[in-house]
Amino acid sequence: xxxxxxxxxxxxxxxxxxxxxxxxxxxxxxxxxxxxxxxxxxxxxxxxxxxxxxxxxxxxxxxxxxxxxxxxxxxxxxxxxxxxxxxxxxxxxxxxxxxxxxxxxxxxxxxxxxxxxxxxxxxxxxxxxxxxxxxxxxxxxxxxxxxxxxxxxxxxxxxxxxxxxxxxxxxxxxxxxxxxxxxxxxxxxxxxxxxxxxxxxxxxxxxxxxxxxxxxxxxxxxxxxxxxxxxxxxxxxxxxxxxxxxxxxxxxxxxxxxxxxxxxxxxxxxxxxxxxxxxxxxxxxxxxxxxxxxxxxxxxxxxxxxxxxxxxxxxxxxxxxxxxxxxxxxxxxxxxxxxxxxxxxxxxxxxxxxxxxxxxxxxxxxxxxxxxxxxxxxxxxxxxxxxxxxxxxxxxxxxxxxxxxxxxxxxxxxxxxxxxxxxxxxxxxxxxxxxxxxxxxxxxxxxxxxxxxxxxxxxxxxxxxxxxxxxxxxxxxxxxxxxxxxxxxxxxxxxxxxxxxxxxxxxxxxxxxxxxxxxxxxxxxxxxxxxxxxxxxxxxxxxxxxxxxxxxxxxxxxxxxxxxxxxxxxxxxxxxxxxxx
Ligand code: ADP
Ligand code: TZD
Ligand code: MG
Numbered sequence: 001x002x003x004x005x006x007x008x009x010x011x012x013x014x015x016x017x018x019x020x021x022x023x024x025x026x027x028x029x030x031x032x033x034x035x036x037x038x039x040x041x042x043x044x045x046x047x048x049x050x051x052x053x054x055x056x057x058x059x060x061x062x063x064x065x066x067x068x069x070x071x072x073x074x075x076x077x078x079x080x081x082x083x084x085x086x087x088x089x090x091x092x093x094x095x096x097x098x099x100x101x102x103x104x105x106x107x108x109x110x111x112x113x114x115x116x117x118x119x120x121x122x123x124x125x126x127x128x129x130x131x132x133x134x135x136x137x138x139x140x141x142x143x144x145x146x147x148x149x150x151x152x153x154x155x156x157x158x159x160x161x162x163x164x165x166x167x168x169x170x171x172x173x174x175x176x177x178x179x180x181x182x183x184x185x186x187x188x189x190x191x192x193x194x195x196x197x198x199x200x201x202x203x204x205x206x207x208x209x210x211x212x213x214x215x216x217x218x219x220x221x222x223x224x225x226x227x228x229x230x231x232x233x234x235x236x237x238x239x240x241x242x243x244x245x246x247x248x249x250x251x252x253x254x255x256x257x258x259x260x261x262x263x264x265x266x267x268x269x270x271x272x273x274x275x276x277x278x279x280x281x282x283x284x285x286x287x288x289x290x291x292x293x294x295x296x297x298x299x300x301x302x303x304x305x306x307x308x309x310x311x312x313x314x315x316x317x318x319x320x321x322x323x324x325x326x327x328x329x330x331x332x333x334x335x336x337x338x339x340x341x342x343x344x345x346x347x348x349x350x351x352x353x354x355x356x357x358x359x360x361x362x363x364x365x366x367x368x369x370x371x372x373x374x375x376x377x378x379x380x381x382x383x384x385x386x387x388x389x390x391x392x393x394x395x396x397x398x399x400x401x402x403x404x405x406x407x408x409x410x411x412x413x414x415x416x417x418x419x420x421x422x423x424x425x426x427x428x429x430x431x432x433x434x435x436x437x438x439x440x441x442x443x444x445x446x447x448x449x450x451x452x453x454x455x456x457x458x459x460x461x462x463x464x465x466x467x468x469x470x471x472x473x474x475x476x477x478x479x480x481x482x483x484x485x486x487x488x489x490x491x492x493x494x495x496x497x498x499x500x501x502x503x504x505x506x507x508x509x510x511x512x513x514x515x516x517x518x519x520x521x522x523x524x525x526x527x528x529x530x531x532x533x534x535x536x537x538x539x540x541x542x543x544x545x546x547x548x549x550x551x552x553x554x555x556x557x558x559x560x561x562x563x564x565x566x567x568x569x570x571x572x573x574x575x576x577x578x579x580x581x
Contacts, residue, residue, distance in 0.1 A: 019192075107170050109170035145173065146160055233288045234431050246263060299317065389561065401541070417468065465496075480553045487547035
């Protein structure tokens with residue numbers, strides 16, 4: 001790799017070779033194996049995007065920084081290298097900030113690099129072009145935030161940002177680069193020496209032997225054990241070891257949304273279809289890279305067999321996590337196992353000796369029975385072919401297509417369009433499913449599609465609610481511009497949750513509804529992609545097969561019964577309702 005020789009050698013002076021801030025940023029990133037930037041140009045970073053591209057980096061330019069940021073965040077999740085989002089100052093920075101917070105909340109390594117205005121003017125609040133104290137604003141939502149003022153500190157700045165993003169619990173890092181920095185020139189040899197190639201950016205964290213013993217003892221004592229795999233387990237990239245742990249112990253497991261496919265969803269120990277039986281039924285639960293947050297009902301309440309909404313269900317927990325602060329966040333953790341998942345799972349495997357007895361057949365049979373009952377019920381629903389098409393009949397097609405293309409990346413956002421898809425569409429390989437994550441955020445869709453295509457080179461399939469799609473819809477131009485193999489399926493039910501709401505006064509459309517019969521497919525055609533309208537499962541199937549065969553950017557407007565959804569999908573209960581007395 002190495003640094004690139006300066007292009008700005010002083011005229012007439014052969015010895016005084018100079019480099020500048022722009023160049024040092026590029027050199028520092030490349031030196032650390034970072035070859036892709038997701039961003040949006042403008043003052044003061046336009047030349048940075050140009051020169052990075054000129055030096056062979058992939059520079060993906062978006063139509064809105066938020067999408068670039070989401071792209072960077074998920075690239076971090078997929079590659080374990082920090083995804084880089086590059087923005088201009090104040091407004092561009094703020095547009096990227098949502099993604100920075102998202103990266104931190106989801107434990108994805110990402111670096112938001114923003115140009116900023118002149119420090120002296122910002123600090124005296126004298127009204128510079130796009131003036132804003134960006135560092136202060138980024139801090140509360142970032143895992144770490146740094147500013148570099150001198151060209152000779154760029155190497156340290158980038159090194160610290162990389163370490164902060166990927167070590168321990170990964171997260172979003174902000175790096176503030178004031179406009180003046182880019183133009184600073186220093187001797188190129190001196191500059192080169194200031195760069196740092198980060199050694200062992202995410203060091204292994206070996207769990208304590210007594211903690212491993214404690215965890216295994218607890219598992220051994222269980223009559224009804226359960227493993228929950230979270231997106232931390234998917235991120236850790238120790239797929240074979242996790243599979244071995246599940247199979248060796250014979251413990252049924254539940255994958256969280258983005259851990260689907262870590263083992264194939266069709267695995268005999270996968271308890272997804274028996275979730276509401278397995279959670280309250282289990283006596284010992286081992287969490288691997290999953291937090292007991294709202295997505296797991298905080299480990300208590302009725303979901304877990306507790307009497308009231310806040311009552312403990314009686315489960316004992318093992319929690320495998322890299323963050324020592326995670327245990328006891330919601331309920332008591334009897335056996336915390338702190339370390340990186342690869343090391344923890346390896347240590348558990350060491351401790352689980354031959355002769356380990358599988359869980360009691362009573363428990364395994366009960367889970368399997370519940371599961372096959374629910375699978376049969378679902379199969380019946382999926383086989384129906386109602387007019388108009390509903391979520392189930394459309395997703396039955398998507399399910400087949402994903403089964404036939406297990407290497408394809410799968411992006412998913414919406415409410416009903418998310419919940420139905422998650423339960424109907426099986427995943428077969430690790431890190432294929434990427435979705436709304438910890439916040440249940442809308443707007444990640446198209447940014448995720450771009451990053452998934454760029455980072456993995458695989459076909460991408462996106463299932464999008466019509467509302468969800470709208471948050472990043474303009475990025476279909478980006479997808480067409482880079483000619484990415486992305487097939488977007490819009491579950492078009494004319495609105496948020498449903499398309500049937502009415503304004504009680506009769507004046508305006510209801511807040512949850514959109515233009516009826518909108519043709520999102522034509523949006524794609526405007527940029528040279530393929531747009532298809534699908535009103536039946538057969539049309540949807542044909543269009544998806546063609547998209548995958550051709551690898552052309554494609555948008556399929558799947559017309560869904562506008563009455564088919566439910567309020568907030570599967571989380572209706574989180575809607576505040578006034579107490580009726
Ligand atoms: P999910 O939403 O799938 O339940 P969460 O985002 O809640 O998953 O939890 C992911 C957890 O994984 C976080 O607590 C994080 O600290 C942990 N984690 C992330 N990477 C690693 C790793 N390499 N080793 C151990 N734990 C990790
Ligand atoms: N804004 C952001 C950034 N994130 C959100 N999650 C929401 C608003 C609220 N919200 C949801 O939680 S789901 C959703 C919104 C607006 C859209 C649901 O409509 P959809 O899906 O068309 O995407 P369905 O299939 O119609 O339910
Ligand atoms: Mg909708």
